[in-house]
Amino acid sequence: MTDVTETETVRPARQGGESNGATRERNEREILEAAERVFAQYGYRGASVQAIAEEAGLPKSNVLYYMGNKRGLYVRLLERMMARWNALLDDISVEDDPADVLEAFIRSKMQLSRQHPEGSRLFAAEILGGAPFLQGYLRGELRQWVQTRARIFEQWAERGLMDPVDPVWLIFLIWSATQHYADFEAQVLGITGKDEISDADVERITQFLTQVILKGCGVRPASATPG
Amino acid sequence: MTDVTETETVRPARQGGESNGATRERNEREILEAAERVFAQYGYRGASVQAIAEEAGLPKSNVLYYMGNKRGLYVRLLERMMARWNALLDDISVEDDPADVLEAFIRSKMQLSRQHPEGSRLFAAEILGGAPFLQGYLRGELRQWVQTRARIFEQWAERGLMDPVDPVWLIFLIWSATQHYADFEAQVLGITGKDEISDADVERITQFLTQVILKGCGVRPASATPG
DNA sequence: GATCATCCTGACCATTTGGTCAACACGCGG
DNA sequence: CCGCGTGTTGACCAAATGGTCAGGATGATC
Numbered sequence: 001m002t003d004v005t006e007t008e009t010v011r012p013a014r015q016g017g018e019s020n021g022a023t024r025e026r027n028e029r030e031i032l033e034a035a036e037r038v039f040a041q042y043g044y045r046g047a048s049v050q051a052i053a054e055e056a057g058l059p060k061s062n063v064l065y066y067m068g069n070k071r072g073l074y075v076r077l078l079e080r081m082m083a084r085w086n087a088l089l090d091d092i093s094v095e096d097d098p099a100d101v102l103e104a105f106i107r108s109k110m111q112l113s114r115q116h117p118e119g120s121r122l123f124a125a126e127i128l129g130g131a132p133f134l135q136g137y138l139r140g141e142l143r144q145w146v147q148t149r150a151r152i153f154e155q156w157a158e159r160g161l162m163d164p165v166d167p168v169w170l171i172f173l174i175w176s177a178t179q180h181y182a183d184f185e186a187q188v189l190g191i192t193g194k195d196e197i198s199d200a201d202v203e204r205i206t207q208f209l210t211q212v213i214l215k216g217c218g219v220r221p222a223s224a225t226p227g
Numbered sequence: 228m229t230d231v232t233e234t235e236t237v238r239p240a241r242q243g244g245e246s247n248g249a250t251r252e253r254n255e256r257e258i259l260e261a262a263e264r265v266f267a268q269y270g271y272r273g274a275s276v277q278a279i280a281e282e283a284g285l286p287k288s289n290v291l292y293y294m295g296n297k298r299g300l301y302v303r304l305l306e307r308m309m310a311r312w313n314a315l316l317d318d319i320s321v322e323d324d325p326a327d328v329l330e331a332f333i334r335s336k337m338q339l340s341r342q343h344p345e346g347s348r349l350f351a352a353e354i355l356g357g358a359p360f361l362q363g364y365l366r367g368e369l370r371q372w373v374q375t376r377a378r379i380f381e382q383w384a385e386r387g388l389m390d391p392v393d394p395v396w397l398i399f400l401i402w403s404a405t406q407h408y409a410d411f412e413a414q415v416l417g418i419t420g421k422d423e424i425s426d427a428d429v430e431r432i433t434q435f436l437t438q439v440i441l442k443g444c445g446v447r448p449a450s451a452t453p454g
Numbered sequence: 455g456a457t458c459a460t461c462c463t464g465a466c467c468a469t470t471t472g473g474t475c476a477a478c479a480c481g482c483g484g
Numbered sequence: 485c486c487g488c489g490t491g492t493t494g495a496c497c498a499a500a501t502g503g504t505c506a507g508g509a510t511g512a513t514c
Contacts, residue, residue, distance in 0.1 A: 023490080023491065024490085024491085027491090041355075041356050042270060042272045042273065043270040043273045043352070043356075044273065045272070046270045046272030046273035047272075047273075048471065048472085049471080049473085050471080058492095059492075059493055059494080061475095061492075061494075062492060062493070064472085064473065064474085065491075065492075066491095069472075070473090124351075124355055124410070124411075125270070125355055127411050127413050128267070128351055128352055128355070128410055128411075128413075129268050130268060131413040131414065131417065134417075135413075135417060138413070138418060139417045139420070142414075143420070146418050165435060165439060166431070168418070169431075169432055169436075170435075172407060172408075172411075173404050173439065175407070175411075176404050176406070176407035176411070180402070180403035181399075183354070183355055184351075184354050184355075184399075184402075186354050186358040186362075186365070187358065187365055187369075188399065190358065190362060190365030190369070191365060191366075191369060191370045191373050191395070192395065193366070193370070204396075208393055208396045212400065212440065212443035212444055214443075215442060215443045215445070216438075216439035216440060216441075216442045216443025216444075217443075218442070250460080251460085251461085254461090275500080275501065276501080276502060277501080277502090285462095286464080287502090288462075288464075288503095289461085289462060291502085291503065292462075292463085293461095296502075297502065455514100456513105456514090457513080457514080458513080459511095459512090460510085460511090461509080461510080462507100462508080462509075462510100463507090463508090464505105464506100464507095465504105465506090465507105466503105466504080466506105467502105467503085467504080468501100468502100468503095469500100469502090470499100470500080470501060470502100471498100471499075471500065471501070472498100472499090472500100473496105473497085473498100474495105474496080474497080475494105475495090475496085476494100477493090477494095478491100478492080478493085479490100479491080480489100480491080481488105482489095483488090484485100484488100
């Protein structure tokens with residue numbers, strides 16, 4: 001044991017102080033990202049803490065140290081996703097232009113799927129499995145949000161600004177059409193033969209959806225040149 | 228053995244002959260149904276053979292006896308679902324009326340989601356996880372099917388029978404909108420407050436989607452009264 | 455009544471699961 | 485130098501995982 005070429009084994013990334021909670025912040029971020037990928041791919045039951053740990057490049061014990069347990073980690077991810085979702089649901093009014101609102105709606109929803117595909121898939125997997133953790137959210141906040149919007153759509157219809165379509169199903173239509181490109185990405189890629197969905201594709205799809213849906217419910221496109 | 232109230236312990240469902248393969252048929256059907264539910268809810272990794280067996284009311288060993296192993300059972304379910312899918316994809320021609328074809332497309336896809344919600348969710352979960360078992364199908368058969376249809380849509384557009392929208396994205400739009408009511412059923416129920424989606428609901432949704440999508444891509448509704 | 459094909463299933467196995475815990479590393483303020 | 489708070493992690497655990505297998509049950513056929 002005189003030859004000392006390998007005294008310490010590997011040494012962990014960083015221990016002890018490192019000023020403030022920088023370590024915690026960094027590791028938590030890493031773990032959350034990894035967990036989002038794994039949960040999105042395998043669902044809650046199918047994902048293993050071990051797999052998440054490997055994806056994050058940490059020992060399993062370390063993941064548990066930061067996140068407590070699997071369930072807590074999962075819930076935290078769901079809440080983060082719901083927060084992102086809520087963030088883009090700003091208020092609208094009857095006075096707004098339907099075309100503007102619908103286009104913004106489609107565009108922002110599309111961007112959410114684009115910027116957080118794993119989060120989108122995580123959400124989808126949760127709903128697919130019967131939404132065991134999100135029942136409350138669906139029947140509460142989200143339901144309220146939908147009803148508020150639906151009311152406005154109805155008023156637009158009364159004012160002749162759009163066809164009298166069922167507003168709830170219209171919202172579902174927009175959700176499904178936009179969500180599709182995150183959740184069913186594998187299908188989209190397989191069929192189109194692409195190996196990724198480019199920014200340009202996203203823009204074209206957004207315009208396609210906007211065009212078809214606005215026209216489909218009788219909304220006149222916003223006049224780009226007023227007067 | 229004169230008093231015959233409980234001679235044999237419990238007695239399995241049925242053993243031995245039972246004429247032909249009736250037992251096999253019945254048990255396989257039972258297992259496939261149960262497995263479809265469980266896989267749909269938890270995904271491939273998350274589903275356990277034990278859970279499937281309990282759902283089917285059989286010992287785990289029995290499930291393995293009939294199905295060989297988990298993977299084989301899963302693949303068999305996927306293939307069954309693809310067969311159902313293919314069954315409704317009859318051929319269309321450029322000479323057909325776009326409105327008829329699109330409406331039939333939406334309606335049959337909606338019915339598929341309706342009649343086999345678990346199968347739909349199973350398929351969705353598979354795609355969500357990156358389609359590890361369905362890569363071949365997506366890049367082969369399904370891709371061909373989409374391209375054939377797309378060609379026809381383009382020809383319709385050239386003939387002025389519909390707007391020149393991208394046909395592939397139109398197909399994705401219809402898929403996503405219809406699939407949504409199976410895959411996101413929990414969300415739909417949570418938000419609408421219903422406890423099930425009725426036949427009447429399905430009919431209304433079908434008509435809503437038909438109306439919006441046909442109008443949205445400039446297809447004139449089929450003239451119910453010719454002349 | 456022996457043979458056979460089919461069916462049934464408890465016991466068992468190696469591996470993986472989520473989770474706990476004690477031991478330890480580190481820097482800082484006393 | 486001694487705690488102390490924070491971070492790290494291998495060893496360990498009971499339970500569940502997918503899968504095997506031997507032993508037995510049953511009815512049809514010869």
